[in-house]
Amino acid sequence: QSVLTQPPSTSGTPGQRVTISCSGSASNIGSNYVYWYQQFPGVAPKVLIRRNDQRPSGVPDRFSGSTSGTSASLAISGLRSEDEADYHCAAWDDSLNSWVFGGGTKLTVL
Amino acid sequence: QVQLQQWGAGLLKPSETLSLTCAVYNGSISGYFWSWVRQPPGKGLEWIGDINHRGITKYIPSLKSRVNISIDTSKSHFSLKLRSVTAADTALYFCVRRLFGEFDYWGQGTRVTVSS
Numbered sequence: 001q002s003v004l005t006q007p008p009s010t011s012g013t014p015g016q017r018v019t020i021s022c023s024g025s026a027s028n029i030g031s032n033y034v035y036w037y038q039q040f041p042g043v044a045p046k047v048l049i050r051r052n053d054q055r056p057s058g059v060p061d062r063f064s065g066s067t068s069g070t071s072a073s074l075a076i077s078g079l080r081s082e083d084e085a086d087y088h089c090a091a092w093d094d095s096l097n098s099w100v101f102g103g104g105t106k107l108t109v110l
Numbered sequence: 111q112v113q114l115q116q117w118g119a120g121l122l123k124p125s126e127t128l129s130l131t132c133a134v135y136n137g138s139i140s141g142y143f144w145s146w147v148r149q150p151p152g153k154g155l156e157w158i159g160d161i162n163h164r165g166i167t168k169y170i171p172s173l174k175s176r177v178n179i180s181i182d183t184s185k186s187h188f189s190l191k192l193r194s195v196t197a198a199d200t201a202l203y204f205c206v207r208r209l210f211g212e213f214d215y216w217g218q219g220t221r222v223t224v225s226s
Contacts (some may be wrong), residue, residue, distance in 0.1 A: 044216030
């Protein structure tokens with residue numbers, strides 16, 4: 001059972017906008033930055049969003065992050081087939097004194 | 111471009127010790143935290159712990175009694191040892207560089223299976 005809660009799966013059609021939620025608590029998302037990672041099957045994750053809403057260079061502006069209270073969201077607009085991957089949220093947890101991740105969300109592009 | 115290359119035994123029996131090492135290429139080992147993250151089959155990521163160049167470590171509480179992370183700055187290597195493994199430790203293990211909150215460079219992953 002992951003500390004951060006994500007939906008196991010979501011889907012969308014090309015061109016559509018999809019959002020992936022990440023629910024936490026006051027000790028993690030509520031008081032620390034959230035990071036989002038994209039992972040293709042069998043390979044290491046890559047950072048997609050840093051510090052809640054910042055995109056590293058090279059990440060398309062179709063990807064955006066936001067937070068509200070103890071929840072965070074990743075939005076992908078103009079969905080493309082190459083966006084089909086697993087997406088993970090992460091944050092520091094002050095109570096557990098650990099980095100915590102969500103269970104990951106598998107995005108399928110129909 | 112920073113590269114992390116990891117190696118270690120992929121098949122263990124219950125009660126044995128998992129041992130993985132990660133080499134850091136094309137980058138300084140100072141100024142960062144060097145982490146281990148694992149991913150059980152079909153599940154999410156789990157941070158195991160990390161170490162800095164001074165040898166200061168931090169571990170996830172649930173594994174603290176069984177885990178040890180060490181660093182050899184002269185070789186730009188860091189290592190993970192996890193004692194008394196069980197089937198629950200079966201996972202894909204990654205070595206990772208962490209800068210503040212961002213896990214920015216990852217090793218290729220080592221699949222570890224614990225089976226009798």
